[in-house]
Amino acid sequence: MKIIARMAELGGADSLMDISAAHIDSAIFTGDATLEFAEHLSGLGAHVAVPSSLNVSGLDEFGWQEWAVPPEWAAKAQRQMQAYQKMGCVPIWTCAPYQTEMKPSFGQQVAWGESNAIAFANSVIGARTERYPDLMDICAAITGRVPAAGLHLTRNRKATLLLQLRQIPRKVREDESFYPVLGLLMGTVAENQILAVEGIEVRPTEDQLKAMCAAVSSSGSVALFHLIGITPEARTREDAFQGEEPERIVNVTMEDLRSAYRQLTTSEGEKLDMVVLGSPHFSLAEFQLLAPLLQGKHRHPNVQFLVTTSRGMKLLAEQSGALQPLIDFGGKITVDTCVLTTPMLHPSTHILMTNSAKYSYYAPGLLNTQVVFGSMADCVQSAITGRVVRNNGVWR
């Protein structure tokens, strides 16, 4: 409570308010300090006051032995997982909690951690959360309170920046890579403003919006955006701007998008060591899109193929029959965590290929690897041929 109160004071909030759910990013093991913090709280007997789901951890709890994870890391990461479960958090272990039964509802006041999930909860669902940093999400869950400030309040949710897509052809707007690419650009352009995008005019899937949320919260600090005619607080432009005029209008050109697309790739050659999909965690719908691409094929012996997802989604994929083609292809699956949050990759993995802007954005710094960005089909084709293949016609 002391931490919440100090944060309220800093944020200029004059009161606290109740939340009815939380999503906890703090269970990611990053070192001894976060473990000490977790065990300090659980040792005091702390317990969450509202339903609280857990984001990814630092470990695939029952599958880490297959990878390069040091046993000492595994032991500590597991202690941290246990500490949060002891406090009553629900171990869904996923960065896509909005694709589980813990999904919040429109207008619900929640305290969510995990940058992509915050953007999704606010923008796509219309639930209300501030950008909660690790260590604060759990304090909010224990007290059931947050500072009454920021995106919890209607007046702070209006867009002030308008992004227009007047010159972007429909075939680009229908391309799956459009969403992570536009998201990356939105994160860069937004600075501290809430932006609204006008002119998408096709209906994106939930997974495309997920990819956009992951991108926008990697390249920037965007916790809320509006897609006019698509997201729930932006049925119209007036809606998104709460009746006011935009403070700034930016026109997005094809060249802006191509430049953002290029930024997602750091490697220049054809070589690759591994394809990794699933940041945010793969959904059942994505498994079902992937399965026919893999059917009857096998990966090249020099290219690993990995999908990261949650325990729950893995089970659904298995039951639906969409997992078997991945196994037959020579692919692997990791749950509870991802390649960025557990030290699972062998040091000989130098070049990754992915369709995730978030993997692409963070892998060079966190994993010291090069990355190639492409569509799901490009990733599969590259894994089969053993060299980078990109049929990215619309992005040339």
Next chain:
Amino acid sequence: MTIRGRIVVAGVAQGEVLASAEPLSFWGGYDQRTGEIIDRRHPLSGCIAAGKILALPSSRGSSTTTAILLESVKLGTAPAAIITNEVDRFFALASIVAEELYGAPIPLVALEEADFDALSSGQHVQIFEDGIVEVQ
């Protein structure tokens, strides 16, 4: 030059400035083992920020920025202080928890934009308990 800043977390520090106009995510952007800035798209990529006065407009990106900054306090690789141009809740929380757990808060000062822009890498600055930043 003397600048009056807003105290976010009070403390004293002095050292060499490492400054950028580009926000930084510490997760994926700061190596807690060495204090190196490792966001390969960031202008300060490759610089060591441990023990320096790090001047950034704000944090960005990942929620785990707080955790990495706290880890760096424990490992002794944190910046000596952080100067921002707006109150950054992520840095503030890491510093507050560092105080609770280790009695070692990171001094944080927020400056007006023009004052922030006047800082550049290589300057020597001293930060006082009352939020005064003295640039030598």
